Amino acid sequence: MRIIAIFKRIMTELRRDKRTLAIVFVAPLLILTLLFAILQNSSSATARLGVYQVDQTIVNQLKKSDNLHLVTLTERKSAKESLKQYNLSAFVTQKENRLTVTYQNADTSLTGIVKSDLAKTVSTEQMAKLKSALAKTTTLTKSDQKMPKFNSGMKINENYIYGKSNSSLFISIAPVMVGFFVFFFVFLISGISLLHERTTGTLNRLLISPVKRFEIVSAYTLAYGALAMVQTVIIVSYVFFVLGVQNQGSFVLVLAINIILALVALSLGLLVSTFAASEFQMIQFIPLLIVPQIFFSGIFNISGMNQIWQWVAKIMPLYYGGEALTNVIKKGASIGGVGLDLAVLLGFVIILLLLNIVGLKRYRRV
Structure with missing residues (x-):
């Protein structure tokens, strides 16, 4: 009976303590709501990608991505300066068959978006080159001409302003x-x-x-x-x-x-x-x-x-x-x-x- 009496007293105090009841029942719901609102929209973030002297076929392919906002730069600046001036998540330049990508890496989720879309773009471009090379090879074989060497495609060099790739x-x-x-x-x-x-x-x-x-x-x-x-x-x-x-x-x-x-x-x-x-x-x-x-x-x-x-x-x-x-x-x-x-x-x-x-x-x- 004494246990029941103490139990009733505690329950009465809790019932009167509106702040404690709010913490116990309302605060967790508020926090879960915030998590839901943030995490369910995590995939809708857009990364700003700056490009300078990059092949137009690659640029056109990148423009198809819903997760990238492309900024075409017309003047040569350092990667760090370009990232800061245009508020970019990454900056890309091209020299022959090599892309050099400099990531701001201030937000790793945006870095991941750029990496993923660049990889898809390069892969698509390489597949297009491969199909073109195969078509030429077939034509040359039929005419008994010497087959040319096939270039394996784009290479990507990565640099990071903040942190590293495995930070x-x-x-x-x-x-x-x-x-x-x-x-x-x-x-x-x-x-x-x-x-x-x-x-x-x-x-x-x-x-x-x-x-x-x-x-x-x-x-x-x-x-x-x-x-x-x-x-x-x-x-x-x-x-x-x-x-x-x-x-x-x-x-x-x-x-x-x-x-x-x-x-x-x-x-x-x-x-x-x-x-x-x-x-x-x-x-x-x-x-x-x-x-x-x-x-x-x-x-x-x-x-x-x-x-x-x-x-x-x-x-x-x-x-x-x-x-x-x-x-x-x-x-x-x-x-x-x-x-x-x-x-x-x-x-x-x-x-x-x-x-x-x-x-x-x-x-x-x-």
Whole structure:
């Protein structure tokens, strides 16, 4: 009977705890819906392929692909410069019977699309040459003439700007994961720390003092911002110098992006902590606020998703953080190339800090 009594008490508490019920029943459905929306459209992505002085028969064959958008270049530039200027997934040039392909490899799924379609095109072109050679051979045999040698067809040389042909999954998603870990841990630590001070009464004592709310928020931002900066330097340095992840851009710019992203996480963590009554409730916000952002951070290609989901992605801080980090680390973008992403992230910081100042008003007693 005592077991039944305890069971009934727990069930009653759970029934009254609407947030826990939402986490248990609604959050998994939300995450599965996001996965469904992303993965079912993974095959509809389009890769931009630049071609320079490539045989027209090959170009015509490539144009038939629904997964390629061809960009014909008319002036000679380096492969790296062409990839950056025209935002290409790959760049192809031809010299006699040899194609040289340079892959950006910033998105391995787009690299795979180009590889697959190039292989099909070359194979089709070789089959056409073989049939033509066989037809000529038959004609020459009947006339007792000497048969010519058959050229086996196109060869493909492959180069990679970022990573290699056999790069691991970690190398592919490393830029995004750096930003995610900085964001996640700063969010968690800052939120729980402020919550602890509130539950122990420290925050209440501050609020009944002459200290202004913006001063409290500023002090917490500076303190945990300094901690976030140190954490960012350690994580980024470890990924580049110990794990050996390749960086095409500026190391200082990568640090700056992560520090701004950490400030967003810090502001968000402080804001969420004002609505949580315990550390457990603070943890409950992770599936709702953090996990969905992973899907829009750049790990998955969302270009083929429904337009509504693409709008949803643009209200996620990690969308801009992941995009900026990917552009710098994989594509070598300068600060001008990620200026919009940084501006949006700074906008998030300002808005969240203002909301924090307003949110503390509910705890001031005098």
